[in-house]
Amino acid sequence: MTPKSYKWFFEPTTAVEGHMHAIRRTIVEAQTKFQHMEIMETPAYGKVLVLDGRIQSSQAEDFIYHEALVHPGMLAAERSPESGLVIGGGEGATLREILRYPGVRRAVMVDIDGEVVELCKKHLPEMHQGAFEDPRAETRHEDARAYLEKTSERFDFITIDLVEPLEEGPACLLFTKEFYTLVRDRLTPGGALTLQAGMTKLGELDFFTSIHRTLREVFPVVAGYQTFISCFGTPWGFITATKKVDPRRQDAAAVDRLVADRIKGPLGYWDGQTHQHAFNLPKHIRAAIDAQTRVVTDAHPLIVT
Structure with missing residues (x-):
């Protein structure tokens, strides 16, 4: 053609x-x-x-994005995770990656848009690969903040895979200091959080650095990283935040050992060398992180324009 x-x-x-x-x-x-x-x-x-x-x-690159989103946090949890929570994640691929861990007994996915999830179940089996039918998995269609406010459950790992807020509304309240504090309080003592944090291309770092700065108000360990997603046409940022383990101090051999010990089956993207590359951010991004002073709050939310 x-x-x-x-x-x-x-x-x-x-x-x-x-x-x-x-x-x-x-x-x-x-x-x-x-x-x-x-x-x-x-x-x-x-x-x-x-x-x-x-x-x-x-379909072609989903393994790159979702392995980068999930495994740095699952491998930075102090113990091999037994429980995980996905906030967002409509197509089910994030849930799929958590369920790669045989030690996981329970994985909850909270996505407010049940229509999107049902259409993804039907039309994107290549991505979810049956994750929704796994007996360890539970899917809930409700507001994630309200769910966290009412649940008493604690998770070893939480990941946030949400679209950046493009307009003022309830979604803005899922990117604030108050929300991240709620997430922290729903983690176990050695638990870890990961999230997608927008593009890291030159001139478009404000969302990534603002979320990074906000998380530093809440977590003792906050580590940004990036990978290139070809179908997005730009490098993409992620952040791991933990209560104890610093993923930047995990060398390649340690990551490879954790992958071998904790995960069933091979990964296509993430390993020790990839981990080292992703967390070693370029100088200009490190400078932008250091220069950022904005803390995102409920009263002053962040909207991507």
Whole structure:
């Protein structure tokens, strides 16, 4: 096929930049109570999940994004995790990665948009790989903050896989000091948190550094890292926050031992060398983290423009 024979999907990266993907077909499109969603098939990346015009994950690269999101925290928990909580994570791939750990007895996924989750269950089996049917898994469709406020359960690992807040509303309250304090209080004493923290491309570091600065008000250990996600067209930031273990002090051999001890089956992306590369942030990003003074609060939330 020539480029002109495809339908093209344009995704803005910033107000003045973007990138394009050829689309073979749109598998499903829906407007839920909370967002617009599409699942499309692309020649380059297979199926992609798109929420409110932003690609969330792709069939080809989902292992890179979700291994980077989950395993640094699961491996930084003081003990091999027995419980995990996913906040967001509609397509089920984050849940899938937690369930790779045979020691996990319970994994809860809280995603407010049940319509998106059901469509992902139906159309993205390549991503969830049956995670929703695992007897250790529980899926809840409710506000994550309200769930954390009412539960007395403690988790060894919590991960936050939410779309950045694009407008003022309830989602803004899932990126604040008060919310991260609630998350910390729902972790076990040696527990760990990871979250996706937006792009780390030059000139677009404010979201990443603001979340990093806010977490430092709450957790004794906060470590940013990044990886390149090709279908996003930009390097992507993540953060691990813990009560005890500093992932930056885990050398390659230690990470490889933990992977071998804690995880069933091989990983496609994360290992000791990848860990070292991801946590060794470039100088300009480290400088931006050090320079950031903003602490995000309920009264002064962060909105991505």
